[in-house]
Amino acid sequence: MSKLQPVRGTRDLFGEDAERFAHVVATFERLARAYGFRGVDTPIFEFTELFARGIGETTDIVSKEMYTFEDRGGESLTLRPEFTAGLCRAYLSNGWQQLSPLKLAAHGPVFRYERPQKGRYRQFHQIDAEIMGVAEPQADIELLALAAHLLDELGLAGKVQLEINTLGDTPSRLAWREALVGYFGRHEAALSEDSKTRLHKNPMRILDSKDEGDRALVADAPLLDRFLSAEAGAFFETVLKGLESVGVPYVVQPRLVRGLDYYCHTAFEFTTTHLGAQGTVLAGGRYDGLIEQLGGPATPAIGWAGGIERLGMLVDLPAAPRGPITVVPMGEASQLAAVGLTARLRRAGFVVEQAFRGNLKKRLSRASDMGAPAVLILGEDELARGEVILKDLATGAQQAVALDQVETALAVYRD
């Protein structure tokens, strides 16, 4: 450890960054509640095996981004690189099948060993929404409506675009998979080492490769739509019609695939051109096969995750809230009275601060720096009469108020 540096790819959140972060989370929690989602918290570490199975061995996340360690009992544990696998594990561990259909909302830290840059960290944070136990396309529509509504409320409607695709159902995917193996097999020599491994294990992963040579091949790879079954096509149509009905604009992006395994049907990303290379702010899709893959009953599900840091960088912060009403004691004798009055007003629900340093001018300027709408000046003469002076900082108007009437006089400054 040199000096007292934070670990590479981690950040301390304070000041405006912290406010942006809190604004994203608060907006998400408010809307998730309005849409009937229930808050959930799961541990930030799980058995490594869960992520290996739940995300897929051939994904970038599992093959090179996980923070995996052995604990003192010799268990291999991993800091969660995403929410979905842990939420599915919790669904099975706790028998939440009984509650199905279940709408879950979570947020918190996520860990991936990546090359840090703007909008890309090793500890970052996600908001996450999942609907478990619903096979109907209405779940896809509702989940996308929540995402679009959230982005609207954050003021990002003009800055992001919804790109959407279908990954089909099992018969569509099997036919497509065969075509991909055929196509990439013919170009195997030109594939990256990672993608050579993917070719037989999970050829769809190649479509999501970030390697430039792979990307050139991917541009001409066969698309799913040629192999799409009538049922899966109809499902996708319903989702798109639903989005139109809700008023959510979208662009169908036939080359969009998701970085995780077990996705089917709907896959989507909200992207922006305002963040340089880190263009995806929120992404997700349907993962009907995952819960079964983890050893549970076949359970359709769909979800998305949004990066809080990336969303926070894009939002316009709402106007700063009003600062605290400030109690200003003048002289030794009023110090104790100020402490008592401050405590009394806070318990009555007012936002209150004290300014007890320097001369009167300093104290008043500190109050106005903090955005105080008003100050209560406690002079010794006034206190002797059982009064304080209430000064409105916007108008400069000043009046004497009986000590036991302060709450009433301050009512106009309540939010």
Ligand code: ATP
């Ligand atoms: P990318 O293509 O940028 O690596 P991803 O496909 O790995 O993204 P997801 O796994 O879909 O991302 O995670 C959902 C969201 O989490 C992303 O859309 C993004 O906003 C955010 N995110 C992902 N990785 C990071 C990171 N390292 N730092 C900050 N935010 C991230």
Ligand code: MG
């Ligand atoms: Mg990534």
